[in-house]
Amino acid sequence: MTTTWIAAHRSAVINPYEGFGLFEPRGFTDRTVRQSLRLAGGGDALRIRLSNRYGKEPIRIGGAHLAVRTRGSGIDPGSDTPLRFSGAETVTVPVGEELVSDPVELPVSAGEELTVSLYLPGDTGLSTYTAVPYDLGYAVPGERLSAELLEDAEELSTGHYLTGVDVLAPADTRIAVAFGDSWVEGAFTTPGADNSFPARLSRRLTRGWIVNQGISGNRLLSDEVGEHLLARVDRDVLAVPGVSHVLIHIGLNDIGLPGARSHPEPPTDRPSAEDLVTGLTALADRLHAAGLVAIGGTLGPYEGCVYDGVDSPEGQAVRREVNAWLLGDAHPFDAVIDIAAAVADPEQPTRIRAEFNAGDGLHVNDAGAKAIADAVDVTLLDL
Template sequence: MTTTWIAAHRTAVINPHENFHLFEPRSFTDQTVRQTLRLAGGGEALRVRLSNRYGKEPLHIGGAHLAVRTHGSGIDPTSDTPLHFSGTDTVTIPVGEETVSDPIELPVSAGEELTVTLHLPGDTGPTTYSAVPYDIGYAAPGNQLSAEHLENAEELPTGHFLTGIDVLAPLGTRIAVAFGDSWIEGAFTTPGTDNSFPARLSRRLTHGWIVNQGISGNRLLTDEVGEHLLARLDHDALAVPGASHILIHIGLNDIGLPSAQSYPEPPTDRPTADDLITGLTTLADRIHTAGLIAIGSTLGPYEGTIYDGVDTPEGQTVRRQVNNWLLGPDHPFDAIVDIATAVADPTQPTRIRPEFNAGDGLHVNDGGAKAIADAVDVTLLDL
């Protein structure tokens, strides 16, 4: 059987040197970092991706291991396998670069939880990181690469260096990339349950799967949090091996973050509906030029959110205008997922239904993510 490398897990990353932070950057010195992920698809071998994309110094990794997770920071010691990089146990990733491990001949399946453990012997400086990893990670002092349970470990709510796993899958395997903001990434869904709406939707598919490249706080037109969507399209979506469809939710932070950052003063840089429509059109056109299918979505409701300045009459007008355009005949996408209707309160459609509200009025909980996934016509993802 002819095979090819396909993305089975992805995590988009953020520059720790940005001026605006929703999540606290951090560094490590002579520590072991252990992080778990869940595969969206399987294959007969795998390789691990690590990143120093935003580091300001070369990143020295004194050792890296892969294992099957048990619980917490625990691993099955019988599965503990060293990773190699061009045949060596250690690797130094240059500033702005990424690296891929040598392949490991290990058959894996969708849903398997694997743990990657890194020993970081020096001072990493502020790290390239992800906002909402699959699950809570752990950092512990010294070199504990093969420890069944890490000693004196602290929890890590953010992810660090680990950006994905590829699997060797049958030639012709195709996947979708979920691309956008916190509604894509799965903020406020339960860690370790894989309950983001893209993950839930992926489990409904009969062919292929979905990997997640969402960044909480991300915007379409403006950097921070993360590079804006148009800037990261090539790297984080079009270049993902196996990608044939791009599923998008973006725009709420373009509307709300300027007001939050300037609160209580009015913002000076909130985009208009025309600005967002132009950006979304450019996004769809670039996806089509790459030969991929672009699936857009309406912007989720957020009236009454607890975050100061985010909910404004002007912002609600922009959201309504953009959603009307997305639901009309003139948008450039191949299809639209009506996320807003899937989770809106029927009596107050600008608000999230109480049972789907994660508690902040801006994000959905596990039930809301399921409602979105269930509302998607899976024939749109003919992978």
């Protein structure tokens, strides 16, 4: 059987030096940082991806280990394996670059939880980071790569440097990339439960799987939080090995963030429905040019959200127009998932149903993510 490298986990990253941030950036000095992930698919071997894309100085890694996770910061010590990079156990990640580890001959399956531990001996500066990692991470002083449990560890709510795992799988394996904002990334779903709607949908598939390239706060047309969707399509979709389909939810932050009191852009910079339609069309055209199936998603409801200035009559009008276009016959996508209808309050469809509301009126909880996944016709994902 012919095999090739296929993405089994992805985490899209953010520049810690952005002017507007929803998350607190940070760095490390003489710390072991331990982070866990869950594989969306399996294979006969794997390799780990680390990124210093936005760092301002090279990152020295004094050691990196891979292990099977037990619980919290715990690992199975019998599975603890040093990672190597071109044969070396220590490595420096240059500014703006990504490193891929040497293959680890370890058969793995979908749903398996693994832990990557990095020892960072020097001052890293602010780290290239992920807004919503799979689960809480942990950091302790000194080199504790092989420790079975990290005692008295600092908990990390953001992810750092770890951007993906590839597995050696049959060459005909095809996967989907979920691409967009917090509704994709799974903000406000239970950490460590893998309950984002793409993860839940992935578990419904009989062939292939879905990896997640969402960024909470991300926009279609403007940078911050993260590079805007049209700018990151090459890196976060087209460069993902095995991709054949793309699921998209984007636009709520374009509409809402300019009105937020903490945001530097005035509300007058809010894009029009025509602007978003033009951007979504450009995105679909770019994906089609690469030979991919592009599946759009209607913009979720958010009326009554708790963040000052995000909900406005002007923004609601833009959302209404964009969703009408997506549900009509003029859009360029191969299909459209009605994400909004899956979680909307039947009595007030501009709001999230109470049982699906994560509490802020802007995001869905675990039950809401399940409702979205269950509403998708899996035959659209002919992987």
